[in-house]
Amino acid sequence: MLASDIRRIVDRARAGKQLGPDEIGELFSVPLVSEEAYYIQYVGREMSREASGGKAEIHAQIGIDNQACPNNCEFCSFAACNGVFKKPSIASLEEILERARDFEKNGANAILLMTTVAFPFEDFIVIAREVKRHLQEDTVLIANLPDFGYQEAMALKDAGVNGIYHAVRLGEGEVTRIEPAKRLNTIKAAKQAGLKVCTCLEPVGPEHTIEELVEKTLICRDIEPVFSGAGRRISVPGSRLERFGMVSEARMALYVAVVRLAMGYGAPLNCTHEPNVPAAIAGADIIWAEAGTNPRDTDQKTEKSRGFNVQRCRQIFKEAEWEVYEGPSQYFL
Ligand code: SF4
Numbered sequence: 001m002l003a004s005d006i007r008r009i010v011d012r013a014r015a016g017k018q019l020g021p022d023e024i025g026e027l028f029s030v031p032l033v034s035e036e037a038y039y040i041q042y043v044g045r046e047m048s049r050e051a052s053g054g055k056a057e058i059h060a061q062i063g064i065d066n067q068a069c070p071n072n073c074e075f076c077s078f079a080a081c082n083g084v085f086k087k088p089s090i091a092s093l094e095e096i097l098e099r100a101r102d103f104e105k106n107g108a109n110a111i112l113l114m115t116t117v118a119f120p121f122e123d124f125i126v127i128a129r130e131v132k133r134h135l136q137e138d139t140v141l142i143a144n145l146p147d148f149g150y151q152e153a154m155a156l157k158d159a160g161v162n163g164i165y166h167a168v169r170l171g172e173g174e175v176t177r178i179e180p181a182k183r184l185n186t187i188k189a190a191k192q193a194g195l196k197v198c199t200c201l202e203p204v205g206p207e208h209t210i211e212e213l214v215e216k217t218l219i220c221r222d223i224e225p226v227f228s229g230a231g232r233r234i235s236v237p238g239s240r241l242e243r244f245g246m247v248s249e250a251r252m253a254l255y256v257a258v259v260r261l262a263m264g265y266g267a268p269l270n271c272t273h274e275p276n277v278p279a280a281i282a283g284a285d286i287i288w289a290e291a292g293t294n295p296r297d298t299d300q301k302t303e304k305s306r307g308f309n310v311q312r313c314r315q316i317f318k319e320a321e322w323e324v325y326e327g328p329s330q331y332f333l
Contacts, residue, residue, distance in 0.1 A: 001026050006036040013261035014043050025214045027258040037254050041282035044257025044270070048283035051265045055325035056285035058313040059142070060108035062099045063293030063302065064127070065090040067118035071146070073169070073176040075203045076295040077236045078116050084236060089300045090119070091292050093130055099291045100131050106310035108289060109329040110140035112165060117146040125159045132160035140332045142198065147178065147186040153193035162332035163196030163226065168219050170201070170208050170233075175241065180219075187223055196332045199225045200271055201259055203233030204252065207244040213255070217262045226331045227286050228263050229271030230255040230279075234296035234306070253278035268331050275308050280320030287313050 009023045019027075030036040067088040068080040077084040091099075100111050113131065115124055124145065132141055143156055144165040156164070168183045169176060187197055199220050201213065220228040232252050235242045247255075252272065256279045260270045272284035274296070280287065290307035299305035308316075317324050 001029075003034075003036050006030055007039060010040055010043050010261060013264065014047060016264060018264060019262050021214050021218060024217055024258065024262045025210050027261060028210050028213050028255065030254070032251055032254060040261065041253060041257040044260040044283035045281065046283075047260050047265060048270045048285050051268050051270070052285050054323060056280070056287075056317050056322040057109040057269060057325050057329055058107070058289060058310055058317075059110040059112055059286060059329070060103035060289040060291070060310060061112040061114055061144070061294075062091070062096055062103070062291050063295075064096060064113060064115045064124075065119045066293035066295075066300065067116050069116040069118060071117055071177050073178075074171075074239055074241050075169075075175065075205075075233045075236065077298055078293070078295050079239075082236050082239045084238070084298050085300070089293060093127060095292070096127055097131060097134050100135060103289060103291070103310060104135050104139055107314075107324075107326065108310050109325055109327070110142055110162075110332065111135070112142040112144055114144040114293075115146070121145070121148065121152055121155075125155055128156065128159040128161050136328075138328045140329045142332070147182050148189065149185070150189040150192055153189040153195060156190075157193045157195055161195065163198060164190045165198045166190065167199045167202055168216060170204060170212055170216055184219075197223055197225045198227050198271070199223050200227075200229045200231050200273070201255070202231035202273070204230055204247050204255060205233040205241060205244050206247055207241070217259055220259065221263055221266075225267055227269035227271045228259055228267050229269075229273075229284060229286070230259050231271070231273035234274065236296070237298060249276045249278045252276070253282040256284045257282040274306065275313050275316045277316055277319045280316055280322060285322060287316060289313050
């Protein structure tokens with residue numbers, strides 16, 4: 001496709017027109033170092049600035065456990081098939097509260113709690129209530145949990161949870177044991193219960209075709225989330241996917257911008273994970289601090305390894321010249 005045709009697609013997105021699958025595919029396909037690629041990233045940044053009022057956010061994830069998970073998502077270090085953690089860890093309530101308070105004190109705009117499928121839902125509800133009780137009243141609480149139905153969604157809402165992170169991941173049903181329909185049913189249940197939903201195009205690896213990137217981007221758009229975005233697959237040592245390697249941060253910056261153009265202005269925020277400056281320059285305006293267990297890490301405590309703290313996330317935004325919003329995220333009310 002000619003550079004002028006790409007420019008036309010980009011300008012259509014910037015003017016608020018909804019892009020079709022072929023157009024999104026063309027944007028994902030541009031050469032990485034090209035005038036078109038940088039125009040896409042420039043407009044991605046501009047659209048993100050407009051959608052979020054120029055204020056970026058830092059959300060903070062607390063991984064509660066890393067028990068061997070039978071869902072066997074091949075990109076995840078908790079998957080039983082990857083055998084990463086010989087002695088699983090489960091955080092105590094006190095540890096979780098301490099991490100949550102620490103994140104809040106350092107200015108995280110939302111706190112997210114995450115578990116594997118082996119962690120009992122009822123126990124999660126108790127933890128969510130306690131976290132909510134110990135934090136400031138308006139602190140935003142998000143859950144990243146295995147699939148659930150409407151009753152569980154209502155229980156989350158009742159416990160003070162504001163939203164969920166949930167995605168139909170790349171390779172869902174092929175490199176995971178979960179059917180895409182099950183993921184979508186969870187998202188539907190959450191929305192019916194009045195929970196906000198956040199999602200992403202993830203985990204992107206060199207093994208994914210343009211067609212699949214487009215298909216999953218369209219799913220993100222249909223969800224009408226608080227944020228979408230794009231995150232890369234981090235190679236889990238010894239996993240079957242390790243042989244494919246990883247997508248570069250430079251390419252992810254392009255993909256993050258393409259997702260913004262595909263989403264339009266509807267999603268206030270555009271996410272990337274793990275945090276990095278190139279993606280923030282290209283319009284990623286929500287990134288993640290992490291503590292506890294982490295499905296991309298081989299360390300029991302990710303704060304000692306891959307996990308960023310809030311200050312490091314702030315530094316990323318500073319380097320990319322984003323202002324960070326102060327106070328609880330306003331998009332989960
Ligand atoms: S991604 Fe979630 S469901 Fe899949 S193996 Fe990891 S913890 Fe289990």
